[in-house]
Amino acid sequence: MSRRKQIIEEQFDTAPWEDDWNPRYNIAPTQLVPVIRQHPKEEFRQLSLLKWGLIPHWAKEPSIAAGTINAKSETAGTKSAFRDPLKLRRCLIPADGFYEWKKSGKVKQPYCFEVCNGALFAFAGLWDGWKDAGGNWVKTCTILTTVPNCVTAAVHDRMPVIVHPDSYNLWVDPEFTNVSVISELLKPYDARLMRCYPVDTRVNNAANDDEA
Numbered sequence: 001m002s003r004r005k006q007i008i009e010e011q012f013d014t015a016p017w018e019d020d021w022n023p024r025y026n027i028a029p030t031q032l033v034p035v036i037r038q039h040p041k042e043e044f045r046q047l048s049l050l051k052w053g054l055i056p057h058w059a060k061e062p063s064i065a066a067g068t069i070n071a072k073s074e075t076a077g078t079k080s081a082f083r084d085p086l087k088l089r090r091c092l093i094p095a096d097g098f099y100e101w102k103k104s105g106k107v108k109q110p111y112c113f114e115v116c117n118g119a120l121f122a123f124a125g126l127w128d129g130w131k132d133a134g135g136n137w138v139k140t141c142t143i144l145t146t147v148p149n150c151v152t153a154a155v156h157d158r159m160p161v162i163v164h165p166d167s168y169n170l171w172v173d174p175e176f177t178n179v180s181v182i183s184e185l186l187k188p189y190d191a192r193l194m195r196c197y198p199v200d201t202r203v204n205n206a207a208n209d210d211e212a
Contacts, residue, residue, distance in 0.1 A: 005034075008047065008094050011120045012036050012168070017047040026099075028206035029053050029069040035127060035141050036092040038172040045172065050091075054142035055130040056081045062130065065140060071126060073144045073161055073186035077179050082142070085126035087177050092122035092163060093143060099203055100156040110203045111155050113196045115162060115189065124161035124171060124186060149191035162189040 005021040008014070014036060027033055032049040039046050053065030058080075068081055076082040096118055101108045115121040127141040144161040152159040163171050167185050170176060202208040 005047070008034060008120070012045060012047075012092065012094060012122070014045040014047045015039070019047070019049045021049070024209060025211055026203050026206055026209040027052070030065065031206075033141065034094055035125060035139075036094060036122070036172065037127065038174055040174065048139070050127055050139045050141040052142075053140055054081060054085070054126060054128055055138060055140045057128050057130055059130055062132070062138070068142050070145050070158075070160075071142045072158075073124075073146045073183070076126070076144060077183065082126055085128050085142075086182065087179055088174055089127050090171050090174075090182070091125040091127045091141060092168060092172060093125040093141065094120055094122050096120050098123075098160060099199070100152065100159075101204075102155045108201070108204060110199050110201060111196045112199045113152060113159075113194060116193055117195070122163050122165075122168065124163050144186060146186055146188050149188040149194065151191045151194045151196055152188075155196065159188060161186050164189075 004023060005017045009017055029052050031052055033052045034047055035050045036045050036047055052069055054068040055062050055065050071082045076086050097112050097114045099110050099112055101110050124144040125141045127139060130138045132138055145158045146161050148156060148159040171185060
């Protein structure tokens with residue numbers, strides 16, 4: 001997410017964002033990502049930073065997050081880690097691109113995927129709150145995935161769910177709990193609006209978080 005926070009606020013019509021945020025170019029699992037949620041008591045969206053890798057509220061150990069950075073949309077409603085968040089705790093995760101890797105022999109070539117020539121978009125996310133041993137709340141999230149469209153299929157057998165802007169309000173509405181209707185939004189994004197291109201293998205190392 002390489003955009004300044006003011007641009008994210010304007011694009012997604014959120015309240016002013018209090019967290020510090022510097023543009024990122026190579027976010028990895030377990031790191032903080034910007035997340036958009038509906039305010040529980042007011043009629044506005046709020047931006048905050050959540051850790052990528054969902055820790056269910058009932059988890060005994062945070063290590064479960066290593067296996068919950070993504071959630072298959074086809075089965076999320078039946079999994080204990082994702083069932084309640086899909087119904088009650090949905091969020092938007094803004095982005096301007098994402099990486100997938102294609103393996104060729106011993107080489108893993110990264111590709112960058114963009115929507116509408118690099119415009120901001122939003123992944124379909126789920127979030128939860130977990131209390132650590134010190135009694136502190138830790139907010140975490142995951143990204144829902146679906147079958148690939150023809151652009152992503154050439155590189156990977158899954159793709160993140162991208163929410164159409166017309167569905168933002170419904171997706172983040174915590175009072176809308178009809179999972180059958182919500183699940184209709186979890187489709188592959190229109191391939192005609194996407195593009196991909198190979199990028200330098202520097203992104204294979206999460207420490208390389210720059211424009212280069």
